[in-house]
Amino acid sequence: MSSLESLAPGSEIDGFRVINRLHIGGTAHLFSVEVIKGPDPGFPLVMKVPRVGHDQPTESILGFETEAMILPALKGAHVPRFVAAGDLARVPYLTMEWLQGTGLAAIATTAPLPEARVLKLGASVADAVHALHQQNTIHHDLKPDNIIIREDETAVLLDFGFAHHAHFPDFLAEEKRFASGSAPYVSPEQLTGSRADPRSDIFALGVVLYELATGKLPFGVPDTLNAMKNRLWASPAPPRTRVPSIPPWLQEVILRCLEPDPAARYQSAAHVALDLRNPEQVLLTARANRTERAGFMTQFGLWWRSRGERHALNRNPQVLISESPVIMVAVDTSHPDDERHQALQWTARQMASLNLEFRLICVSAIRAASIGESGGVADTSSGLQLVHKVRLRNWIEPLRLPAHRVSLHVLESGDPAATLLEFAKSNNVDLIVLGAPAPNETSLAWWRSVASTVTANAHCSVHVVRVPSRSREDWNRPDNFAA
Amino acid sequence: MQIALLSDIHANVQALQSCLDDARTKGATRFVFLGDLVGYGADPGGVIDVIAQYVAEGAIAVRGNHDEAIYGSSIYMNDMAMSAINYAKRVLAPAQITFLQNLPMIVREDTCCFVHASAASPEKYSYVDSPTAAERCAGASELPHTFCGHVHEQRLYFAARGPRMTVFRPTPGVAVPVPAHRRWVALVGSVGQPRDHNPKAAYAIFDTEQVSITFCRVPYDHHAAAARIREVGLPESIAYRVESGI
Known part of the structure; x- marks a missing residue:
């Protein structure tokens, strides 16, 4: 051999x-x-x-x-x-x-990187982690050395030597000695023997984001197991104390990934990617403006609690993802009086009531503003954007959802179906909800093709909502075609 | 070659037929019956006839504690199980009982060891229900792949390092590589009386070329099996267990 x-x-x-x-x-x-x-x-x-x-x-x-x-x-x-x-x-x-691309390790040597670069790379890595979790696999050794960035900026994860797949026996499960991950990136629960919590990868993702944004490692490079264990209770220096230009929302995202308790972190890498791509939607908490490490009493409290958390819960990656879905609702704000809006709202309300750690993306795909109309193109476009964004906000308001769960997007396009499909895919959407076409709606001819094209080509499930009071027999009655 | 591994059929001829059909669809050409052909269910004779035919064509069958209880007196059974044994004794023909008497306790072939309960003292019918019990079983088997039934649940024990074993709950339908440089003890589940709150019949397929094992669950008409149990006058609790998979 x-x-x-x-x-x-x-x-x-x-x-x-x-x-x-x-x-x-x-x-x-x-x-x-x-x-x-x-x-x-x-x-x-x-x-x-x-x-x-x-x-x-x-x-x-x-x-x-x-x-x-x-x-x-x-x-x-x-x-x-x-x-x-x-x-x-x-x-x-x-x-x-043999992957052709740039190692993230090489990119990380130039950190701190500009904010836009951190977001772009961070969202790419989060997409890759999510794709792995969707396949019931936990990487357990996420670090720049194991990440390649392709020319098109998608991230590829390497080295599955510490990985755990829910469908296969885990040869490392019974290793008594610390056996999984790399010291600077390993999660607190991995240190106490957990081999089956996908949120360990979210923690490592937080370390990578911290490293790209600040050029430093949040917990240094500890060389003993005891030195590593301080992450069970210690909070790292807030990123903004290292690089003051880091915006509060990015600090919020990074520190949320680095929470010692897996339940306090993001529950899905797709949500991390969503926040990195939509900074204005990030819910800011005390983390965002923290200017120093947690005080002695707070850390003592965390240390005290960490003593009892020796046995992390096993979480199946696919189950965790199914409990943290990204749902996209396509709202036709060009026709605000359409009777399907209420049916769509009811469906969104039902989903919100399932008590899941969900994210709801409300999207309106509108026709691109045509060039040559009154005013410049940019003015027309931003004016339209504003009108439709206000309509979207009015649409979602009655549901009274917490702001950080909802994001609103107006997409201009000549091909609404293609735009919706692309947007759903790039945001790791698990479920698309949209209205069904009605046979007699000649004024909304494009809508019919949107619903059917999206249903036929979506990468995920599609929930087509029909107004309940209307049966096919109703539609077929001649008086319905009068208009 | 795909080897179908079927255990704890327990006189449930509906479940047995469904599993055999499923295994053949998946390409199984060799069949191993891991014991407890009879007991609990309504059709001990029907099950023995099917399996005897397979054995005549080269299949392997080993003896389980319920099979031995038909002709031996030293096997302990609770009242519910005993009533089904007494029923089977009444309905089985002498030739069918002789078939049970002639079943071997344990069979070794290539990398595989087939036994009903544990390769460690098979005649004691001890349960492989812990890593320690699996370690004793694998040690006595002395072969990389040991296939057992008896516990009515699907589990895969494996030795990651040294003889110490770890338990793994398999996902049905997923081929798990079981390379022969490790020791594996596969509990294939029960065809006729699953007990994991899922009434679907359970069995497994060992692929000798890919060196992988796939645990399978097969829906069948378990209400018909339960109805037969009531029809022949066996205790209601047995019918209820088959219906609910407990």
């Missing part, structure tokens, strides 16, 4: 030829390889070969086996594509997509 570690360029294993050694790591070596037998996958490949032997800690081989089990089960743009795995007892290796 150990001969694999010293593969020379040109060596052949299981239909792959080694091109170059890329990296000598503590637990594994990386080689660039090409396919010599079988179909070419059409993208560059990297082969990961674990270091094995008596001098290697057992966790590293358990980690390799964990990655070889979980990576083939993962899909999507936020993970490297799996190609092949060698038999662990014979030739242990893992061949996967």
